Amino acid sequence: MTILENPSRRGALKCLAYGGAGTLFTLTGGIVLATDLAQAATRKGQHANLGTPLFVQISDSHIGFAKDANPDVAATLKQSVALVNGLPRKPALILHTGDVTQLTKPAEFDMAAQILSDLAVSELHTVPGEHDVTDGGAVFMERFGKPSNNRGYYSFDSQGVHFIALINVLNFKPGGLGILGDDQLAWLKDDLSGRPSSQPIVVFAHMPLWTIYEPWGWGTGDAEQAFALLRRFGSVTVLNGHIHQIVSKVEGNITFHTARSTAFPQPTAGVGPGPGPLKVDAALLPGMLGITSIAYARHPAAATLTDTSLS
Amino acid sequence: MILRTTMAALFAGAILLSAPAMADDANTVTIKNFDFAPMALTVSAGTSVTWHNLDGEPHTVVSVDGVFRSAALDSGESFAFKFTKPGVFKYVCSIHPKMVATVTVK
Numbered sequence: 001m002t003i004l005e006n007p008s009r010r011g012a013l014k015c016l017a018y019g020g021a022g023t024l025f026t027l028t029g030g031i032v033l034a035t036d037l038a039q040a041a042t043r044k045g046q047h048a049n050l051g052t053p054l055f056v057q058i059s060d061s062h063i064g065f066a067k068d069a070n071p072d073v074a075a076t077l078k079q080s081v082a083l084v085n086g087l088p089r090k091p092a093l094i095l096h097t098g099d100v101t102q103l104t105k106p107a108e109f110d111m112a113a114q115i116l117s118d119l120a121v122s123e124l125h126t127v128p129g130e131h132d133v134t135d136g137g138a139v140f141m142e143r144f145g146k147p148s149n150n151r152g153y154y155s156f157d158s159q160g161v162h163f164i165a166l167i168n169v170l171n172f173k174p175g176g177l178g179i180l181g182d183d184q185l186a187w188l189k190d191d192l193s194g195r196p197s198s199q200p201i202v203v204f205a206h207m208p209l210w211t212i213y214e215p216w217g218w219g220t221g222d223a224e225q226a227f228a229l230l231r232r233f234g235s236v237t238v239l240n241g242h243i244h245q246i247v248s249k250v251e252g253n254i255t256f257h258t259a260r261s262t263a264f265p266q267p268t269a270g271v272g273p274g275p276g277p278l279k280v281d282a283a284l285l286p287g288m289l290g291i292t293s294i295a296y297a298r299h300p301a302a303a304t305l306t307d308t309s310l311s
Numbered sequence: 312m313i314l315r316t317t318m319a320a321l322f323a324g325a326i327l328l329s330a331p332a333m334a335d336d337a338n339t340v341t342i343k344n345f346d347f348a349p350m351a352l353t354v355s356a357g358t359s360v361t362w363h364n365l366d367g368e369p370h371t372v373v374s375v376d377g378v379f380r381s382a383a384l385d386s387g388e389s390f391a392f393k394f395t396k397p398g399v400f401k402y403v404c405s406i407h408p409k410m411v412a413t414v415t416v417k
Contacts, residue, residue, distance in 0.1 A: 274345030
């Protein structure tokens with residue numbers, strides 16, 4: 001079944017339930033259309049027509065983690081790199097949405113950098129996860145701080161799309177969610193002012209920018225102030241990591257999407273004592289890890305999100 | 312009087328028996344299942360408090376007022392801080408800011 005010919009949100013939500021092996025998302029006029037990846041593969045040509053491959057999202061590599069949930073996270077990151085390098089058309093850039101490392105150790109960053117250097121795509125943009133800044137951010141900024149002047153937030157344009165990197169893992173308030181902070185929000189207001197509403201926007205940050213599960217801190221407390229600035233744009237795609245599973249939502253012209261981890265899955269919101277690594281049967285693991293590739297169709301402007309697992 | 316003496320002796324005995332364990336436990340915070348235990352610890356000035364991470368997930372011990380900050384503690388790792396001044400010190404895990412606790416120094 002494909003619902004591309006018969007777009008409806010109900011149908012889209014039904015297809016979202018397929019999850020597993022990979023789901024193809026398209027965004028047109030604020031409605032997510034989804035079709036099972038396996039079907040997309042059998043309809044060759046149609047996939048390519050959906051848009052120009054623009055970028056790939058990699059997330060939550062957790063280099064340094066070596067417990068039961070995945071004793072070899074370096075190997076699964078390497079597999080993810082191979083997956084990117086094997087795409088039929090090379091994306092222009094890669095976004096890593098944080099938790100590059102497990103414990104903020106320089107040796108972990110070095111190993112991650114070495115593996116990521118095998119990407120056939122040289123442009124890599126990285127925002128930190130809370131695991132990358134347990135020292136307050138110095139080690140991360142030393143390696144990835146240049147584009148943001150060590151602030152962690154910056155923007156750039158690529159192929160007509162405006163990309164905004166945000167940091168929401170520093171200066172947590174006790175008991176709270178992720179936080180952007182007043183300085184970053186003021187910068188965002190400046191960055192967006194005067195920008196035409198027709199320009200597609202991609203926002204990426206580590207922790208979800210919408211509240212998925214408050215008791216586990218899966219959200220960003222002051223993100224609503226950012227969305228107040230973003231709502232006038234016709235196409236906004238918000239990409240996050242942190243929760244190690246795919247969760248999607250569409251609200252008006254804003255599509256929210258969290259990526260799988262390349263390292264290990266986490267439990268569904270609220271299941272178990274907290275958001276720790278989830279041990280699954282070894283045979284099931286590759287299907288729960290993966291990357292997201294995002295494409296844009298120009299006429300009309302539409303974003304296509306494709307999640308690909310390692311299995 | 313006899314009763315009081317007996318009780319005092321029992322009490323003293325209990326302290327003696329468990330003295331090594333109590334001295335340790337009293338200044339220790341265990342991190343397990345995404346919680347600090349105890350969540351409120353009271354010690355006297357000059358005491359070193361040790362945090363033990365017994366979770367499968369790394370945690371940090373970060374003072375809200377910037378007084379102390381551990382590195383990321385992996386499973387089985389510890390962090391100690393000596394409190395020299397009285398006060399109420401609130402701290403969080405910077406990886407999981409839902410985890411909040413206090414040390415009160417008298």
